[in-house]
Amino acid sequence: MIMKAIERKGRILPNGNIQLDEPIDAPVGEVRLVILFPEEVRQEVPQKLSPEERMRILTILDQVAELSLKKGPPVSNREHDRYLYGGGH
Numbered sequence: 403m404i405m406k407a408i409e410r411k412g413r414i415l416p417n418g419n420i421q422l423d424e425p426i427d428a429p430v431g432e433v434r435l436v437i438l439f440p441e442e443v444r445q446e447v448p449q450k451l452s453p454e455e456r457m458r459i460l461t462i463l464d465q466v467a468e469l470s471l472k473k474g475p476p477v478s479n480r481e482h483d484r485y486l487y488g489g490g491h
Contacts, residue, residue: 405434 412422
């Protein structure tokens, strides 16, 4: 299969779509793309957490979850000014 190559500038959008700077004069249909990145652009591979870091994060999340289990005094929205600004009844 013989293929024709053309070059256009464009950008990859946050949603993963490609936006070209100028249209391509070609028939509608499937194409093959080769994407070239400038040398200064590096695709960083996320590193996996160490078991210790994972355990530290899970411990903190468990502590945050426990906060919602504690019972406090009954609260009324009618007294929001008192809660925000202080003062007597």
